[in-house]
Amino acid sequence: MNIQPAKRLASIDSPSFSELYDAKKKYTERTGQEVIDFSIGSSNIPPHNQVKEALADAAKEDESYQYSLAPSKEIIDAIRQWYAKRYNVQLNEEEIITVKGSQEALSHIPLALCDENDLVLIPDPYYPIYGVAPKLAGANIYYMPLKEENDYLIDFDKIPEEIAKQAKLMYVSYPNNPTGKKAPDSFYEQLIEFATKNDIIVLHDNAYSELVFEEPLGKSFLAFEGAKNIGFELNSFSKSYSMGGARLAVMVGNKQVIDIYKKMINMTDFQAFGAIQKAGIQALAQADHFVPALRKEYKRRRDFFIEEMEKAGWQIQVPEATMFVWAKIPEHYSDSAKFNKDLLEKAGVLANAGTSFGQEGKRYVRFALVRDDDEVKEAARRIAQSQIISKI
Ligand SMILES: Cc1ncc(COP(=O)(O)O)c(C=O)c1O
Secondary structure (H helix, E strand, O other): OOOOOOHHHHOOOOOOHHHHHHHHHHHHHHHOOOOEEOOOOOOOOOOOHHHHHHHHHHHOOHHHHOOOOOOOHHHHHHHHHHHHHHHOOOOOHHHEEEEOOHHHHHHHHHHHHOOOOOEEEEEEOOOOHHHHHHHHOOOEEEEEEOOHHHOOOOOHHHOOHHHHHHEEEEEEOOOOOOOOOOOOHHHHHHHHHHHHHHOOEEEEEOOOOOOEOOOOOOOOHHHOOOHHHHEEEEEEHHHHOOOOOOOOEEEEEOHHHHHHHHHHHHHHOOOOOHHHHHHHHHHHHOHHHHHHHHHHHHHHHHHHHHHHHHHOOOOOOOOOEOOEEEEEOOOOOOOHHHHHHHHHHHHOEEOEEHHHHOHHHOOEEEEEOOOOHHHHHHHHHHHHHHOOOOOO
């Protein structure tokens, strides 16, 4: 039997990891050196000790191994307190659900909200699942370019009226991966006005509110007037509390959206492992001790990375937020895929080609700040030696 994937899956390009793996292997065989990998934003900073202890303690309790049919009352209370204290946003119980990482909701929300051929607006460049999830649900995508000259903000005036009228859902995310930009209050006011006028549901992906390097810190989209009428927010434990492997995030905001999502998830899945919920409660309890140090460390890494690359002859714009550096490729390269290939083959340094985040990424590569200083130093040395930047 010749088994074919569903057309909706076959139509989606996925990056070829085997190609990358082969190229990494070849570099090591040729040079005897390991590739320095900046491609995946998986933090190498461990969570707070109390988080690990809460997880380990709960893992020893028999009751943790029963299905979690709903988030625990304790985690709902902890989320309400967190949103009130940190973001000045009051939430009631019906406006909250936990998910097994933001990715769960980013992937499934179009299935819950969109019919075939509905239109979903996504930014370009974008976190890759935004470009996949609507297609899996049979919806169509309209890309909203984020341009350097507009501070990588969505330009609502450039969205044609007929597109705005047709759209059902939009993905928005600041502080932004991959560009490292945050959005001013006026942006959120415009967003809410635009979405309200055009009846568009807003999904705000707030994974990096804690990784903002200058005051003011990141806010919640829900802190702005009218936001709850038209949208909801995802807030991940992966970056703020270094819990990426222990899948946990919250989905908060518009009650109708939360109800619809609960209905879908109750039919198709269960809640996060109870022990992970307990670890999440501890992460929120320890936030005031953990987050400032985490922020300081990423800022230090950012500055060190930019400085080292500057020594290697590469001038890179300093990101305001997140754990990423969005670096412009040298003028003499025509596109980011070719540059990224050379970066790997000639310097043994692995980043992400900007085009893996959309067409607007064609003159960029993205680095995740997940390597130690000596590796960053070595990466800069190899880049300088390879001379791939020198014509910049
Ligand atoms: C913008 C953005 N949203 C969501 C995620 C995924 O978060 P989670 O680990 O909660 O699925 C990431 C991870 O890199 C991200 O950058």
